[in-house]
Amino acid sequence: MKFAVDGEEVLDLSPIKKKVICNDIHIDEIDKDFKRRVAYIITHKYEQCMERLKKEWIPKLKRKG
Numbered sequence: 481m482k483f484a485v486d487g488e489e490v491l492d493l494s495p496i497k498k499k500v501i502c503n504d505i506h507i508d509e510i511d512k513d514f515k516r517r518v519a520y521i522i523t524h525k526y527e528q529c530m531e532r533l534k535k536e537w538i539p540k541l542k543r544k545g
Contacts, residue, residue, distance in 0.1 A: 483518075 481498055483491040493501075498510070505513050 481514075483514075 481493040482489055502510060
């Protein structure tokens with residue numbers, strides 16, 4: 481199982497690693513589960529970055545009027 485971002489492979493999950501993961505996640509659900517996890521990680525990172533930007537820029541913008 482390979483994972484890519486913009487066409488560039490970032491992870492190649494070996495069959496053994498996939499079997500280990502399938503010990504906790506049923507094989508029929510693994511694709512759906514991985515997609516959900518990737519979406520959560522990226523969305524969570526975006527939310528963290530947005531909060532940091534707000535904390536930095538809202539006070540600056542309020543001071544400038």
